Amino acid sequence: MSLVEPGSANASSQTSASRAIQRVVSPGGIEAWLVEEYAVPLIAVEFAFRGGASLDPADRAGAAKLFASLLDEGAGPYDSEAFQEKLAEHAIELHFSADRDTWRGSLKTLARHAGQAFELLRLALTEPRFDDSAVARVREQLLAGLRHEANDPDTLASRALFARAFSGHPYAQPVKGSIDTVPALDRDIFLAIKPAALTRVNLTVSVVGAIDAATLSAQLDAVFGDLPAGGQVPAVAPAAPLASGALEVIDVDVPQTSLRFAVPGFLRNDPDFMAGIVFNHILGGGAFTSRLFQEVREKRGLAYGVSTSLVPLRAAGLLVGGTATKNERAAESLAVIRAEIARLTADGPDTDELAKAKQYLIGSYPLQFDNSAKIARQLLQIALDDLGIDYIDRRRGLVEAVTLADVRRVGERLFGTSKLLVIAAGRPEGLA
Structure with missing residues (x-):
């Protein structure tokens, strides 16, 4: 393999x-x-x-x-x-x-x-x-x-x-x-x-x-071998992450506001998980190429960086994101993030964005295997996620198989009915 x-x-x-x-x-x-x-x-x-x-x-x-x-x-x-x-x-x-x-x-x-x-x-x-x-x-x-x-x-x-x-x-x-x-x-x-x-x-x-x-x-x-055989650990009850659009402000006397936001995501065994990886890369996971990075930093200079990621836990999944910006620009930053999420959800990516996202996700994967410790960590996670010992061989095909329709469907699953849970820590102006 x-x-x-x-x-x-x-x-x-x-x-x-x-x-x-x-x-x-x-x-x-x-x-x-x-x-x-x-x-x-x-x-x-x-x-x-x-x-x-x-x-x-x-x-x-x-x-x-x-x-x-x-x-x-x-x-x-x-x-x-x-x-x-x-x-x-x-x-x-x-x-x-x-x-x-x-x-x-x-x-x-x-x-x-x-x-x-x-x-x-x-x-x-x-x-x-x-x-x-x-x-x-x-x-x-x-x-x-x-x-x-x-x-x-x-x-x-x-x-x-x-x-x-x-x-x-x-x-x-x-x-x-x-x-x-x-x-x-x-x-x-x-x-x-x-x-x-x-x-x-x-x-x-x-x-x-x-x-x-x-x-x-x-x-x-x-x-x-001397460890007890034991029984299965108690199952953690399935969780339904909050998706009601709540906004919480934590007062901290600092000049910058840390923004964190989330919507319910996917379990790791969800059939849409790989399409979710592609969607997330385009939205905020793709570092300098992502939609949010371009809109928040490159076009407006609102923050040094902004990112999103999928967090698949055993009992629930989240899509989480975050940025840090001046208190007086926190409301504008959040508005830009909401608008870009809505735009990508409604229209989906174009064919060039999809091709570049898939190319990156395939081409960068070997970097996670460039030393023994990294390889061992990756294998452990693959085993914990029950992806199968042949997952590394199959992964390229799974990424290549993601279509525009898949990405649009995933966007709708993530953001079609769920509203962002937002936490702002600082003294953001214009956020109540």
């Missing part, structure tokens, strides 16, 4: 172009997608457990985030300092994180240190210490960040957007928690999270680098 699409500009220069993605299943039944790559003696591992911050109770928002941040703060016989010294001694990079739908981890190591790296990863997952001193220190770091963000208009607008769009749903909660919820998070909470969070049944793994299938198979059981 090619990791670079045939005929793309970078295809001939990519050494990984002809290498196959292998499905490796360990004797214990743990599966991983593997790309062997020996040009550089590195191994990159990406993995995820379904769950994440959407499972945080409302009064414990931030628990998933802090839990993930503590996994490499001491494990097994090593306290936090000793564990970090072991990583540094062998130039091993190990990181954990949480988002709304997953707990994630990444490991990067020289091949000659793979044994030590995999053992430290095993300890982090199976024997995290959650020492009180580490909990207090990392919790205070998170709180310090939250205090700093309390007056940051970009952060305030983004948080409020999710809070309003998903009011009453777990997605409304901030992944990092809040100044009210984080102080109560303690060791007992993390010990309670672990048995249900880190289970084999909810695990997805991708590996790229200087390791063969037989060696990886043995390491999968060595690293993950």
